Amino acid sequence: MKRRHFIQAAGLASAVLGAPSVFAQSWPSGPIRIVVGFPPGGGADALARVVAQKLGVLWNQPVVIENRAGASGTLAAEYVAQQPSDGSTLLLTTINSHALAPAVFPKLRYHAERDFVPVALLGLTPNLLIASPAQGAKTVKDIVALCKAQPGRVTFGSAGPGTAQHFALELFKLRAKIDALHVPYKGSGPLLTDLIGGQIQYSFETMAAATPHVNSGRVIAIAQTRGKRVKAYPNVPTMQEQGFDKFETMNWYGISGPGKLPATIARKMNQDINAVLAMADVQEKFDTFGVEDGGGSAEKFAQLVQTELTKWAKVAREAQVTVNG
Numbered sequence: 001m002k003r004r005h006f007i008q009a010a011g012l013a014s015a016v017l018g019a020p021s022v023f024a025q026s027w028p029s030g031p032i033r034i035v036v037g038f039p040p041g042g043g044a045d046a047l048a049r050v051v052a053q054k055l056g057v058l059w060n061q062p063v064v065i066e067n068r069a070g071a072s073g074t075l076a077a078e079y080v081a082q083q084p085s086d087g088s089t090l091l092l093t094t095i096n097s098h099a100l101a102p103a104v105f106p107k108l109r110y111h112a113e114r115d116f117v118p119v120a121l122l123g124l125t126p127n128l129l130i131a132s133p134a135q136g137a138k139t140v141k142d143i144v145a146l147c148k149a150q151p152g153r154v155t156f157g158s159a160g161p162g163t164a165q166h167f168a169l170e171l172f173k174l175r176a177k178i179d180a181l182h183v184p185y186k187g188s189g190p191l192l193t194d195l196i197g198g199q200i201q202y203s204f205e206t207m208a209a210a211t212p213h214v215n216s217g218r219v220i221a222i223a224q225t226r227g228k229r230v231k232a233y234p235n236v237p238t239m240q241e242q243g244f245d246k247f248e249t250m251n252w253y254g255i256s257g258p259g260k261l262p263a264t265i266a267r268k269m270n271q272d273i274n275a276v277l278a279m280a281d282v283q284e285k286f287d288t289f290g291v292e293d294g295g296g297s298a299e300k301f302a303q304l305v306q307t308e309l310t311k312w313a314k315v316a317r318e319a320q321v322t323v324n325g
Helices: 004-014 020-026 043-059 072-080 094-103 140-149 164-176 186-195 208-214 265-277 278-289 298-317
Strands: 031-037 063-067 088-092 116-131 155-158 181-184 204-207 218-223 250-258
Touching: 031 043, 031 072, 031 094, 043 063, 043 088, 043 116, 043 186, 043 208, 043 250, 043 265, 072 088, 072 094, 072 116, 088 094, 088 116, 094 164, 094 250, 094 298, 116 164, 116 208, 116 278, 116 298, 140 218, 155 164, 155 186, 155 218, 164 181, 164 204, 164 298, 181 208, 186 204, 186 208, 204 208, 208 218, 208 250, 208 278, 250 265, 250 298, 265 278, 265 298
Parallel strands: 031 063, 031 088, 155 181, 155 204
Antiparallel strands: 088 250, 116 204, 116 218, 116 250
């Protein structure tokens, strides 16, 4: 596995775009799809659409979002892994499909590293512990007290089993020594609808998905889960600031292609995605979502995936996170 990635990295580092006619023949001529493993309305979908619109202009060809929701993003990853490696199909790669699911799903029909070529990291973002304004417990301390008073009855939604929201909840239960009820959904969109409507009480939601609803006042932000506050939420304390030392979870988003994506195409896409991320209006949008630290080389993204795979496999064992399927 490491040898393969070394060869891919070397190819990306040494690739020269070469004669325009040769590159033109290898570049996809029709629409390029970015497959998102969650329904419209969630954070992954929102970020993918920002990037797709800009890439469509740069490439002078349609770049469309295709939502293939289900199984915590793994259905989309499985689908893209089986597509031709010609650059016409890409994956909006997330922590769910490429770090968390491998830690808890023993029968995945893809390998997170072997079956994909990392193209570019879009960014990192905390989770937000959120609730509807109608909830009585509006601090982490009060939520812990509520869970201890009503063990197994306080509800926390997630975008699906084995997702970032699910892992954040399990880590919270472990650190706070509480019992709470996990309610999985097929994406952040339906989760947020039910949370706003009062069908569930809390969620460690992705910041990208939660932000529009926080800004509208339909939900409130109680805590954020990275070790530092992000620019978008300077007044929302971290979980560590509220007494949970070493509590840190984050989401990340990137673009990957099927496992035999040519180095020339991957290099060109990496350059153009970096150009998109440097645009002022994109930076402004990403800052609003709390998405930071994106861009850089394909190798940087590959290293993140490898590190996260190792980290979350360990957390799954320690927190005894299990998922059927």
